[in-house]
Amino acid sequence: xxxxxxxxxxxxxxxPTLFLAFTTLSFLCFSLFFLYNKNPSFPNPQATLQTxxxxxxxxxxxxxxxxxxxxxxxxxxxxxxxxxxxxDPDHQIRPKPTKNQKFLDYPENPLIxxxxxxxxxTGDLMTPENLKFQSFAKRVFDCNQADVVFVxxxxxxxxxxxxxxxxxxxxxxxxxxxxxxxxxxxxxVRNSDAWKxxxxxxxxxxxxxxxxxxxxxxxxxxxxxxATSYLVDLLYPVAMWxxxxxxxxxxxxxxxxxxWYKLDSKSSNGSSSDMIQHTQVSLLKDVIVxxxxxxxxxxxxxxxxxxxxxxxxxxxHRHRGGIVREKLWDLLVNEPGVIIEEGFPNxxxxxxxxxxxxxxxxxxxxAGDTPSSCRLFDAIQSLCxxxxxxxxxxxxxxxxxxxxxxxxxVAVDDxxxxxxxxxxLRSISVKQRNEFRRNxxxxxxxxxxxxxxxxxxxxxxxxxxxxxxxxKVLQKLPAIKEAVVRERRKPPGxxxxxxxxxx
Numbered sequence: 001x002x003x004x005x006x007x008x009x010x011x012x013x014x015x016p017t018l019f020l021a022f023t024t025l026s027f028l029c030f031s032l033f034f035l036y037n038k039n040p041s042f043p044n045p046q047a048t049l050q051t052x053x054x055x056x057x058x059x060x061x062x063x064x065x066x067x068x069x070x071x072x073x074x075x076x077x078x079x080x081x082x083x084x085x086x087x088d089p090d091h092q093i094r095p096k097p098t099k100n101q102k103f104l105d106y107p108e109n110p111l112i113x114x115x116x117x118x119x120x121x122t123g124d125l126m127t128p129e130n131l132k133f134q135s136f137a138k139r140v141f142d143c144n145q146a147d148v149v150f151v152x153x154x155x156x157x158x159x160x161x162x163x164x165x166x167x168x169x170x171x172x173x174x175x176x177x178x179x180x181x182x183x184x185x186x187x188x189v190r191n192s193d194a195w196k197x198x199x200x201x202x203x204x205x206x207x208x209x210x211x212x213x214x215x216x217x218x219x220x221x222x223x224x225x226x227a228t229s230y231l232v233d234l235l236y237p238v239a240m241w242x243x244x245x246x247x248x249x250x251x252x253x254x255x256x257x258x259x260w261y262k263l264d265s266k267s268s269n270g271s272s273s274d275m276i277q278h279t280q281v282s283l284l285k286d287v288i289v290x291x292x293x294x295x296x297x298x299x300x301x302x303x304x305x306x307x308x309x310x311x312x313x314x315x316x317h318r319h320r321g322g323i324v325r326e327k328l329w330d331l332l333v334n335e336p337g338v339i340i341e342e343g344f345p346n347x348x349x350x351x352x353x354x355x356x357x358x359x360x361x362x363x364x365x366x367a368g369d370t371p372s373s374c375r376l377f378d379a380i381q382s383l384c385x386x387x388x389x390x391x392x393x394x395x396x397x398x399x400x401x402x403x404x405x406x407x408x409x410v411a412v413d414d415x416x417x418x419x420x421x422x423x424x425l426r427s428i429s430v431k432q433r434n435e436f437r438r439n440x441x442x443x444x445x446x447x448x449x450x451x452x453x454x455x456x457x458x459x460x461x462x463x464x465x466x467x468x469x470x471x472k473v474l475q476k477l478p479a480i481k482e483a484v485v486r487e488r489r490k491p492p493g494x495x496x497x498x499x500x501x502x503x
Contacts, residue, residue, distance in 0.1 A: 059146035072104040082164040103455025114374040115156040118206040120449040123456025136467040143194040155239035156209040199487040203250040207239040248280040291374040300441040309337035311360035325366040357382035406440040
């Protein structure tokens with residue numbers, strides 16, 4: 001009897017095929033889960049980083065109005081012109097304050113206007129929240145919720161108003177209104193809970209002004225035998241000058257570090273060659289901010305043929321690093337295609353500078369009293385390719401923008417070789433010059449403070465100077481927070497010396 005037939009069932013696929021299908025299906029489900037799940041059990045680090053950098057939370061210290069906008073009230077009510085310049089635009093044709101104008105305009109006096117960062121930063125923070133949709137700084141009203149504490153003291157304006165009366169009184173404390181205001185600020189801020197909590201390391205001050213004496217330049221007094229001690233004391237950052245040491249732990253917004261020097265009288269013998277840096281400033285904690293440009297912006301579409309190779313307008317004789325400027329002046333003044341002329345930023349000088357910068361391929365930027373100046377930012381707004389001859393310059397927003405894409409940097413030693421600088425500039429092709437100019441046009445808005453609103457109160461440009469300053473402050477936050485933690489764990493009465501020598 002034949003064996004019975006066995007009925008077999010044929011599987012549609014093999015076991016390895018089933019395993020592969022199961023694995024594929026599981027992977028798809030797993031991927032879809034993380035694609036559509038809004039709140040996964042562990043966050044995406046990159047997404048978390050992006051969210052944390054959308055803004056910086058700023059608490060505004062509670063200062064009397066007399067220390068900021070009240071100073072503008074006082075400035076515009078005065079009928080006394082600035083003694084440092086021959087023609088003071090603010091005391092010829094002045095805007096007339098109205099009763100309803102709570103926030104007055106910042107001065108047009110070029111000696112003051114170039115340092116107006118304090119005005120625009122404060123104006124952004126004073127703007128109602130519903131108009132701050134483009135601001136990187138978000139104001140909070142509880143200091144415990146803040147990343148930093150902003151101190152709204154118009155330190156530059158305060159100093160300039162005192163200096164405008166004449167320099168004889170500025171260094172003295174008695175009868176010095178600027179010193180009185182400085183002391184009031186320090187007393188209020190250092191006695192606050194916010195300062196005591198952090199030792200001031202999360203506080204932000206704007207200290208932009210570096211002072212010089214244009215009258216001394218014109219008269220030649222700067223180079224008289226009796227001027228040495230006067231000069232050493234005259235050229236310095238004057239904002240909060242009397243009490244800078246009291247706020248040294250804070251984040252300082254400055255235009256550069258060039259004026260933050262002191263003389264070691266024992267070793268220097270009166271010579272400026274042995275200057276040592278203050279420990280009060282450092283790139284680790286402080287932020288370099290732009291000068292306010294004095295010349296209007298030239299759009300790339302408005303650019304015309306430029307007939308001059310190199311242009312410079314300013315004072316020949318300066319102090320400190322200014323010896324380089326004097327030597328460059330003598331080397332270049334008779335070069336074909338080069339315009340080197342004395343000038344001062346009054347009304348006449350301004351028009352001359354506009355014409356000169358807009359008709360020149362390159363604009364010279366040699367060190368003067370300090371490594372940088374307003375001239376650099378005027379050149380950028382004029383689409384005149386900056387030529388920086390300063391070995392120690394610090395620039396705003398480095399790391400965010402690349403200055404080599406629109407600026408020519410030259411070592412001082414090379415620039416002082418006969419014909420070297422002119423030959424170098426002539427060797428730059430028209431194609432490269434046009435590329436520099438296109439790149440410059442892209443960054444022009446970054447150095448713009450003015451938001452176009454009365455009193456500076458209103459929406460700001462998302463790509464402007466104020467937002468970039470706060471983004472730079474944000475980059476300092478990890479170091480600030482670490483410093484605050486270290487400050488808190490110190491036993492009572494223990495002090496740690498400042499060590500901000502490194503950059």
